[in-house]
Amino acid sequence: MKRIKMGCTTLSIPAMALGIMRMNQKSVPEAQVAIQAAYDAGINFIDSADIYGGGKSEEIFGQAFSQMQIKREEMFIQSKTGIVPGKCYDFSKEHILHSVDEILERMQLDYLDSLVLHRPDALMDPEEVAEAFDQLQAAGKVRFFGVSNFDTAQFKLLQSCLSQRLMFNQLQFSLKHTGMIDFGMHMNMVDKPSVDRDSQFLDYARLHKVTVQAWSPFQYGMFEGTFIDNDGFPKLNQELQKLADKYEVGKNAIAAAWILRHPANIQMLVGSMNPQHIRDSAKGAKIRLTRQEWYDLYLAAGNYLP
Incomplete structure (x- = not known):
C-alpha cells in the first residue's frame, strides 16, 4: 500500500482508509472479514463517525x-462528531467532549488517533472548540484533529x-465529483x-500541508449510487474497463488510481464492506496512471477542457 505523509508531520499513513459507515449492516464476523481484508491490503486506517448507523457501526x-x-x-x-x-x-465544548466519550465506549477504545469535526457549524466558537481539543489531548483521548467539508x-x-x-479535511472527490479541479482549468x-465551489x-491544502481525505470515491451525486458498472455512464465504464484490462485489476482500482494520481497526496476513503471490493480498490494504490490516461478518464466522466 502506498504511504503518504500525514498533514504537516513526518508520520506516514496509508493512501487509503476504510470507512465504516455501512458496518451497522454487518454481523460481527462479517465486520471482522472486512477489517481483515483492509488490513491485509495495507489499509490500517479506520474512518468512522458518531452518527454512522446511529452509533451501531461503531458498536x-x-x-x-x-x-x-x-x-x-x-x-x-x-x-467524526458534530452532527x-x-x-x-x-461544535459546543460540551457536545464534543461527551461525543468522544461515547465514541470510545462504543468502539471499545482508550483513545482516538484522530477526531474530525463533521460539517461546519454556523454557530461555531473557535475558542470553545480549542478548549475541547486541548482537554481531549491532555487527557490522552485524542492524538490529532481535523475537519470535514470545511x-x-x-x-x-x-x-x-x-x-x-489541523491534519485533515474530508471533501467529496471522485471521477463524478470533480469540482475541486474543474474551476482551475476553466479559470477566467x-x-x-x-x-469555484470549494474556495x-x-x-490551500498543498501549500499548508493538509491531508485531503476523499469521500464517496465511487459515487455520483450525493449518495445517489455508484458509477461503477452503471448503465447511466457507458463512456466512463468503457474507459475504466479498458484500463482495468491493461493493468489487470477491477474498475474500482482504476477509479481509485485516478484519485491517487493527483499530486496533492490525497487519502481516499473506501466505504465498501465487500472484501473483494476492498481488495480491488487497494490495488489502485499500486497503479500510476499516465497523464493521458488520467485525462482520458476525466473526459470520459463527462468533463471537457476549455
Whole structure:
C-alpha cells in the first residue's frame, strides 16, 4: 500500500482508509472479514463517525476489533462528531467532549488517533472548540484533529485559535465529483465548471500541508449510487474497463488510481464492506496512471477542457 505523509508531520499513513459507515449492516464476523481484508491490503486506517448507523457501526466495529489479533497500535482509528441528525450541527465544548466519550465506549477504545469535526457549524466558537481539543489531548483521548467539508476560510478561522495543527479535511472527490479541479482549468471563463465551489481548498491544502481525505470515491451525486458498472455512464465504464484490462485489476482500482494520481497526496476513503471490493480498490494504490490516461478518464466522466 502506498504511504503518504500525514498533514504537516513526518508520520506516514496509508493512501487509503476504510470507512465504516455501512458496518451497522454487518454481523460481527462479517465486520471482522472486512477489517481483515483492509488490513491485509495495507489499509490500517479506520474512518468512522458518531452518527454512522446511529452509533451501531461503531458498536459493531468495537465488538469485531476487540476479538481480532490486530494490535491497537497497528491501527489508526478516526471518528467524526458534530452532527445531531435532523436537529442541528453542534461544535459546543460540551457536545464534543461527551461525543468522544461515547465514541470510545462504543468502539471499545482508550483513545482516538484522530477526531474530525463533521460539517461546519454556523454557530461555531473557535475558542470553545480549542478548549475541547486541548482537554481531549491532555487527557490522552485524542492524538490529532481535523475537519470535514470545511471551506478555506472556515478552516483558517478554526486553525487560528487552536494549539494543534489541523491534519485533515474530508471533501467529496471522485471521477463524478470533480469540482475541486474543474474551476482551475476553466479559470477566467464564464461556463459552469469555472465556478469555484470549494474556495480553492485543494491548492490551500498543498501549500499548508493538509491531508485531503476523499469521500464517496465511487459515487455520483450525493449518495445517489455508484458509477461503477452503471448503465447511466457507458463512456466512463468503457474507459475504466479498458484500463482495468491493461493493468489487470477491477474498475474500482482504476477509479481509485485516478484519485491517487493527483499530486496533492490525497487519502481516499473506501466505504465498501465487500472484501473483494476492498481488495480491488487497494490495488489502485499500486497503479500510476499516465497523464493521458488520467485525462482520458476525466473526459470520459463527462468533463471537457476549455
